[in-house]
Amino acid sequence: MRKLLTILLLTFSTTVFAQVAEKKDLVDFLPEGYDIFEKIDGDLNKDGLEDNVLVIKGTDISKVKTDEDRGELDRNRRGIIVLFNTNGNYELALENYECLNSENEDGGVYFPPELSVKIEKENLYFHFGHGRYGSWEYTFRFQNSEFELIGYDETSKRGPVTDRKTSINFLTRKKHEKVNTYENELDEVFKETWTTIEVKRLIKLSEIKDFDELDMTVD
Structure with a gap:
């Protein structure tokens, strides 16, 4: 009886494993109540295969609002699913369903920042562009079996003129700042400082509840 039970358990485990390993369709990884907002391809774990990052978005109709100036706005939040390519199949590497706000978020007196997600040199980037006000970008790398925040870059602008540039490398523990001195009205003249x-x-992507609440103030 014990041998039979062991065989049944092994068979069941093998079947479940096969079902997980044989997922070939990206939509099989979507949680209920979400759609694919954007798909990004690129190698993230240095195995030479094209992995997939899915930006997903909720479909709750109660979060679709009507603005008197902008009309109907879908305020459902967005999230991230990372899938590693295993020779034609996909393996779930990360899921964080609501870490990103809606593209129709209320920006107050400003418009909401525009999100761009990309993969370059095995790193995963989240870029937030705010037009003439500047931009900020988070860099994640897959290491220690996690996607960890290894870099942050921010540019503050006053129209076409750059006020400040900040770059933080969390691996080297260095912060680089360039501040416009406005010594010359025609050219940007920066004062540079390096600090440890x-x-x-390191912050893990899986732990981030809301990118808007990340505090990148470091000393």
């Missing part, structure tokens, strides 16, 4: 920062632990 304290990093107790």
Whole structure:
């Protein structure tokens, strides 16, 4: 009886594993109540295969609002699913369903920042563009079996003129700042500083509840 039970358990485990490993359709990884908003391809785990990042978006109709100036706005939040390519099949590497706000978020007196997700040199980038006000970007790398935040870059602008540029490397624990001195009205003249920062632990993408709440103020 014990041998039979062991065989049945092994057979069941093998069947479940095969079902997980044989997922070939990206939509099979979508949680209920979400659609694919955008798909990004690129190698993230340095195996030479094209992995997939899905930006997903909720479909709750109660979160579709009507604005008197902008009309109907879908305020459902967005999230991320990362799938590793395993020779034609897909393996779930990360899921974070609501870490990104809606593309129709209320920006107050400003318009909401525009999100761009890309893969370059095995790194995963989240770029937020705010037009003439500047931009900020988060860089993640797959290491220690996690996607960890290894870099942050921010540019503050006043129209076409750059006020400040900040770049943080969490691996080297260095912060680089360039501040416009406005010594010359025709040219941007920057004062540069390098500082060493304290990093107790790297932020994991899986832990981020809301990108808007990340505080990149470091000393």
